[in-house]
Amino acid sequence: MDMNSFKQEVILYSKEIGIDKIGFTSATAFTELKGRLIRQQELDYQSGFEEADIEKRVRPELIFDKPQSIISIALAYPSKLKDAPQSTKSERRGIFCRASWGTDYHTVLRNKLQLLENFIKDKVPGAMMKSMVDTGELSDRAVAERAGIGWSAKNSMIITPEFGSYVYLGDMITNLPFEPDQPMEDQCGTCNKCVDVCPTGALVQGGQLNSKRCIAFLTQTKGFLPDEFRTKIGNRLYGCDTCQTVCPKNKGMDFHFHEEMEPDPELAKPLLKPLLTISNRDFKETYGHVSGSWRGKKPIQRNAILALAHFKDETALPLLIQVMKNDPRPVIRGTAAWAVGKIGQEQAVSALEEARMKEKDEEVLAEIEKGLQFTLETK
Numbered sequence: 001m002d003m004n005s006f007k008q009e010v011i012l013y014s015k016e017i018g019i020d021k022i023g024f025t026s027a028t029a030f031t032e033l034k035g036r037l038i039r040q041q042e043l044d045y046q047s048g049f050e051e052a053d054i055e056k057r058v059r060p061e062l063i064f065d066k067p068q069s070i071i072s073i074a075l076a077y078p079s080k081l082k083d084a085p086q087s088t089k090s091e092r093r094g095i096f097c098r099a100s101w102g103t104d105y106h107t108v109l110r111n112k113l114q115l116l117e118n119f120i121k122d123k124v125p126g127a128m129m130k131s132m133v134d135t136g137e138l139s140d141r142a143v144a145e146r147a148g149i150g151w152s153a154k155n156s157m158i159i160t161p162e163f164g165s166y167v168y169l170g171d172m173i174t175n176l177p178f179e180p181d182q183p184m185e186d187q188c189g190t191c192n193k194c195v196d197v198c199p200t201g202a203l204v205q206g207g208q209l210n211s212k213r214c215i216a217f218l219t220q221t222k223g224f225l226p227d228e229f230r231t232k233i234g235n236r237l238y239g240c241d242t243c244q245t246v247c248p249k250n251k252g253m254d255f256h257f258h259e260e261m262e263p264d265p266e267l268a269k270p271l272l273k274p275l276l277t278i279s280n281r282d283f284k285e286t287y288g289h290v291s292g293s294w295r296g297k298k299p300i301q302r303n304a305i306l307a308l309a310h311f312k313d314e315t316a317l318p319l320l321i322q323v324m325k326n327d328p329r330p331v332i333r334g335t336a337a338w339a340v341g342k343i344g345q346e347q348a349v350s351a352l353e354e355a356r357m358k359e360k361d362e363e364v365l366a367e368i369e370k371g372l373q374f375t376l377e378t379k
Ligand code: B12
Pocket: 032, 033, 036, 037, 040, 047, 049, 050, 097, 098, 099, 133, 134, 135, 136, 137, 138, 139, 140, 141, 142, 143, 145, 151, 152, 153, 155, 156, 157, 158, 159, 165, 166, 167, 168, 169, 170, 206, 207, 208, 209, 211, 214, 216, 217, 238, 239, 240, 241, 243
């Protein structure tokens, strides 16, 4: 089989099915990545969402029988919200990061990879393939970098010259010896904007992220948010785009190639107050199809409470007091107590004192004390 002309056929077909960029690389070990992953683990900089077995992450032969090459795909997603609803003084809104706009990208990319697998299998009956998007063992970025999709940038994203960093990545390991593409030169140059603006200092240096400080990670945790970060997350409900929005390489990058990725503005930038009491059923029905719902409603609700505190939204006080007193989950009651104290006002003091009399949970009681302390400070 002429692998070069078959590679061209695969590239052509990928365009037909809406894959915006495709690259090919060998299936040899990712040795540089291995050193990096070990270092990140030693420093406790990992998020815990990645595959824990480092060997599996860097040696494709451990997860696939006799791999010959890996295909990397990228799909561009929108960065601008059309008809974005406005946040007003009494109707404040939160924000889901761009990677959570539209239908969950895992579904969209997996469908594309499945079509590509079918095409290859049709032409080469003995072909074996294993595809993954985000949740697989491989580092999607390391594959994309080596396959020439983009460069590994200082904000730790893969940036493509055509679409900026607003691309989702997916990979396919194959037993076919496709000719590898060449990696791309780094194009960050002397720029350091992303590192300088990161609100929590999570980018410890260009290309190195301490996930434990990254807001994208913190918005996805389920417990109490450490105090240090509570005023830093702003109105982010899920994820963080700051190190991408400031990037000059993303200037003017806003692609609407995929119908499924079109955001519903009301879901990308929802009203905060209704989120506090949304039922499991309504949450699933409304947000179940977006990637930002994968951790359930609790982290989103906790973040919504912090966002109301960030806005010092006095109109939310009665609702926050109700949540502080009645929600069955300590994280939500405690975070609400903290927010009630931050927003302040007479009714905050009496409500916090009342809650202190009835509350049994030690952690919540500690949050009530913090809340009361804030009310003293602002007097
Ligand atoms: C865990 C994870 C996270 C964690 C940690 C992110 C991180 N930077 O490591 C958290 C929850 C914080 C996160 C956040 C986000 N994520 Co995420 N995440 C992942 C996941 C599952 C694993 C990433 C990983 O292994 N990181 C470990 C680091 C060490 O490796 P890496 O970044 O994969 O690979 C690079 C480095 O190792 C570097 N490197 C290797 N050796 C060396 C040596 C030196 C000296 C240096 C400087 C660098 C270096 O080069 C590699 C290639 O770029 C991947 C999916 C996957 N399976 O790969 C998605 C993925 C990386 N996430 C993605 C996205 C979209 C995001 C967010 C933008 C979402 C958001 N808006 O909130 C943010 C971006 C935050 C940021 N600045 O990185 C996309 C990235 C697409 C792209 N264009 O790069 C991915 C690929 C998912 C996908 N399939 O599309 N994510």
